[in-house]
Amino acid sequence: VFLDQLASQSARLREQFKIDLRVRGILGSKRMVLAETGIAVEHWRREYEQRGVPANLDRFIEHVHVDYLPHSVVIDCTASADIAGRYAAWLGAGMHVVTPNKKANSADLVYYRALHEARRAGGAHYLYEATVGAGLPVVHTLRDLRETGDEITSVEGIFSGTLAYLFNIYDGRTAFSDIVRDARQRGYTEPDPRDDLSGMDVARKLIILGREMGLELELADVKVESLVPTGLETGSIEDFMARLPRHDAAMRERLDAARARGKVLRYVGRLTCDDTSRTRSAGARAPSGVATVGLVELDTRHPFANIALTDNVVRFATRRYCDNPLIVQGPGAGPEVTAGGVFADLLRLAAYLGARL
């Protein structure tokens, strides 16, 4: 989808802004295509299918990173931790990286620091707006606030379109397991719904935002309430789906308890900064913060209780935005909006490298 978007705009970018974007290689999980002067991006599918050779990441990078071109950028649209583990080497060698892949920024702090150290050493740019909320302006909004000296008090939101959908729909009339089953059939969940229900995807997004705020958080520091019942964490998907209904009663109890208090259930991620003043002064110890992910009871009039079916929503409370938070809301997943976020990062990179947009 990203390549299709690029294809639709590359002529305009070249004519209007003199930005000459060349796709010199496309690497899939099994095949890759390399081209010296660039792949005709409007025919990328045909090129990839007809001229593809067996995939080889090392050869791919060697081909893309040539001295005679002013800049090279790797756009990683996988969710692979292996590929994310290569970013530090690429950035250190001066290649830019643009990605929606959460694995690098939510890896352990040792790698995270090495990554940013390599980026500085290599003088390269590393852009990852689409890791949180796809095309929604989340990472850059947070960075703008922080870099201009605002003090972030908390960042909270609904970071999973899947979990937003499940709890927007769940009203007790249909069993929770039936809603999960139906959502899975519609393609709203991952093939294994536990990947959504475990909350780990949300935890990774919180880590990314927390580190952007200067918090030194490890994934293990996030207090995650998994919605995968104990005992069902392993085993086949079919087995999991078959045994999930046994836990419907427990979920129903939570819903009834919330309702008795006039509340609704939502799956929310929250980052709070303990001592925001520490973020201000250079060289000071990193501020400490708390990250939690789980099911919470909210007022029926709470903004998170009234979002559209699969929307994400993020609220930034800061010193400047203290009475009312800054809110960004909208579809936060899906191929078109994710590709749009990646493409916007690519154009941002072009601007950083001197293009006049």
Next chain:
Amino acid sequence: VFLDQLASQSARLREQFKIDLRVRGILGSKRMVLAETGIAVEHWRREYEQRGVPANLDRFIEHVHVDYLPHSVVIDCTASADIAGRYAAWLGAGMHVVTPNKKANSADLVYYRALHEARRAGGAHYLYEATVGAGLPVVHTLRDLRETGDEITSVEGIFSGTLAYLFNIYDGRTAFSDIVRDARQRGYTEPDPRDDLSGMDVARKLIILGREMGLELELADVKVESLVPTGLETGSIEDFMARLPRHDAAMRERLDAARARGKVLRYVGRLTCDDTSRTRSAGARAPSGVATVGLVELDTRHPFANIALTDNVVRFATRRYCDNPLIVQGPGAGPEVTAGGVFADLLRLAAYLGARL
């Protein structure tokens, strides 16, 4: 306020990112201060008060724009049309401009085009995120969507914190004119409330966003419903305030009519694009669009009906964001958040010029 924010961060920017921002002059309406090597920004107030000389814009610009420094930027925090009229010359000479001043981008199309032509010719950057929604990510979000090939169907929102407040409060129990009077006393309106009630400030913001979408709109093309009653457009503020109560009954009728239909009143700005496909291809005729500003009736459950008191809210409906729009919401005026928006633009400029943030 902007200078205070800058002062709080300049040491960190210099140490952490090697960005050396020098304030070489400060121009007020009556006085200015110029300094060869830069004003100690943490003491700017004292410098300005003690070392100020009579203001002279030409001398100021001549001083700021020197060859031996790599870049110079004018940050215009006025609302002056005269100063906005100078941007083209400054940009053409290679000086960058950062501003929350709406006057240049909402001037006639002839000047608007000259401005952007000069910017290209001068190789300069012109950044104006804070013209709409202050620190909220509005202009850049719209630009990212457009530059990555999305097709904007409509942009609508509540673009005036003042008018948001008036209609959030107005429930018929207190006369509309009393609410205006009270809001004015609290400093929520301009000194002359007609500057808010006329809708022209909202119309200017729509023009800025419409032109960002590629629409060739003049201010006169915006269908503006002014809330200043006919006959009260001129005359003193006191006179206006004294005569406004005569129109309370008419406003009350509108509120009652809306309520009879189960609706609420909100002052909304709307831009719709007639033929979004035209925005795609380079060289094609500009797409045409319609811009309206005025009081509309909305469902009580509409997102615009449920914002916090003085919030702005902007909804982008596009080809990618078609089922659910992308929404940005929060305080859209005030010194701290406006200065934050200007500062973020300044750092964006630094990144475009090679700084590694």
